[in-house]
Amino acid sequence: MTSGKPQERKGPKIKEIHITPIAVVDPPLLNAAGLHAPYALRTIVELVTEDNISGISEIPGNTSINADLEEAKALVIGKDPFQLNSIKRDLENHFGKESAHLRGDAPWDQRKLVHIFSAMEVACLDIMGKVTARPVVDLLGGKMRDRVPFAAYLFYKYEGAGGKLEFNTDPNAIGWAAARQAAALDPAGIVAQAQAMCREFGFQSIKLKGGAFEPRQEVDAMFALREAFGPEVPLRFDPNAIWKLETGIEYGRKMEGILEYLEDPVRGQENMAKVRRALKTPLATNMCTTSFEDIPSGIALGSEDIILSDHHFWGGLKASMELAKICETFGRDLSMHSNSHLGISLAAMVHLGAALPKPPYPLDTHYPWQSDEVIEGGRFKFEEGAIEVPQEPGLGVELDRQALAQLHQNFLDCGLTKRDDQVEMQKVIPGWQFQAVRW
Structure with missing residues (x-):
């Protein structure tokens, strides 16, 4: 006994x-x-x-x-x-x-x-x-798919590829290497960036990070992408919650019919719910519903259709599997947010994406923007916009010492201690200040 x-x-x-x-x-x-x-x-x-x-x-x-x-x-x-x-x-x-x-x-x-x-x-x-x-x-419940799809993640950008010389450029670069260092500040630049990224990695859907310029300029870029890629390539747009409520409704309506989903057009669950009621386009969030304690009010208000998870921010891979079950229960879809990550985080995302019971929207990834790597064997390879699930024990990647x-x-050497995009912007535009709501 x-x-x-x-x-x-x-x-x-x-x-x-x-x-x-x-x-x-x-x-x-x-x-x-x-x-x-x-x-x-x-x-x-x-x-x-x-x-x-x-x-x-x-x-x-x-x-x-x-x-x-x-x-x-x-x-x-x-x-x-x-x-x-x-x-x-x-x-x-x-x-x-x-x-x-x-x-x-x-x-x-x-x-x-x-x-x-x-x-x-x-x-x-x-x-x-x-x-x-x-x-x-397998530790997350087993593989539901052999490959996990990702989306092209576009950004407005200044000229340069980063590193010691912030605006370093290679005049002989071609393809994605050239696009990665080129400026993209208008619709034509965004379309050129998308074409280069999709050719290089085979992505089947496209997302633009907005919130950098006034809404009309960024919405024009979305229509330019639709013109260039046609209706068969799903488009997403993310203004990072910087729009006012009336702006979110006005420009959300203008983009109805061309977006797969609109991500965080406005700040807060209540404003998101108001935009959601005014639009036919599904709303996604990585900013208004970001923890388990946020979910009851998000469900009650109806603030989003899609939650963009991130195992770094939701408390790990197992917690993300719990989030998937809650989303299924309450009629929400799930995809994944990204940050400027390397192969270890990417491998974790792929294992999670493969274990999710319902096929996710193609996941966000900054990976094409990074050139460094910290895992043996070099950088992951995308095939038709997807990554094959590693079959080796554990994450399937090892440190390159x-x-x-x-x-x-x-x-x-670089002297940075934290991420501070406002300080970096002030080096280009003196006195620039972040505003939680700008337009």
Whole structure:
């Protein structure tokens, strides 16, 4: 007869945690918050067990999160990587639970606990996969598709490809390499960028990041894309919630019939619900419904049709699978948000996209904009806009130690400590200020 107390099965304990901040080359891309810096910051987390099995993850980087990760080491070292519930409880007890309002007004998420736990969870799942000789997709319930589709992600941008010389250009570049460094500030530039990206990667749908210019200019770009690609290529548009309510309704109506969905035209669930009632076009969000506590009011108000998940911001891969079930229950669709990521985050997105029970909209990805990589074997290859699900144990990717060291040196050399698109924009337009609602 056994007692009611759960019996812990002995497994490999985590003995080391390595936290490596890196900086990766990023072009001068425009958005509602300003301008991308010449480098995007990421943090690579590596957990090593007593039997020297390594698990890795990647999250958006800044020095504050890095300090929190260092603090979290004492809570995670000595833990069994299979005991994620216990790890999460200890992190919550130490750092405290976070409310959705801590996300901030910027287009990116400024909470820390979701970043910390997602970093630990993905690395633990990588270890679990290697211990069990199964890919992460199997740990999420199993593979529902062999390939995961992505969308072309267009940006208004200044000339240049990022890095040490922010406006560096190669006069001999052709194809996507040339488009990646070219300026794109008008509809013709956006169409040229889309054509080059789709030729290079085979994307079957297109998204434009807006919020950088007045609405008429950006809406004209959407109609130019429709003219260039025809109705068979789905289009999406994201003004980053910078429009006023009346602007969202006015220009949303103008684009009815050409958009697959309109993402975050306005700020807040109540305004999103008003736009949703005024339009026939589905609304997607990565800014008004961004946590589980947001979901009841989002459902009650009817603020969106599609939630754009992000395992970095929703608390990991397993939490994202829970989100998919909630979306299915309440008649919502699901896709994925992206940030300036490398192959570790991309691999995690692919495993999650393959495990989702319902085929997602093609996922967002900044990956074509990045030129660096931190995984062995170089960068992932897209075929017809999709990536094949890795079959190797765990995430199916391993750290390139030499590349990691070089990208860490980039971090030390560039002097950036956090993402601040307003500061970068002020280098081009002195005095420029971010406004949560501009037009």
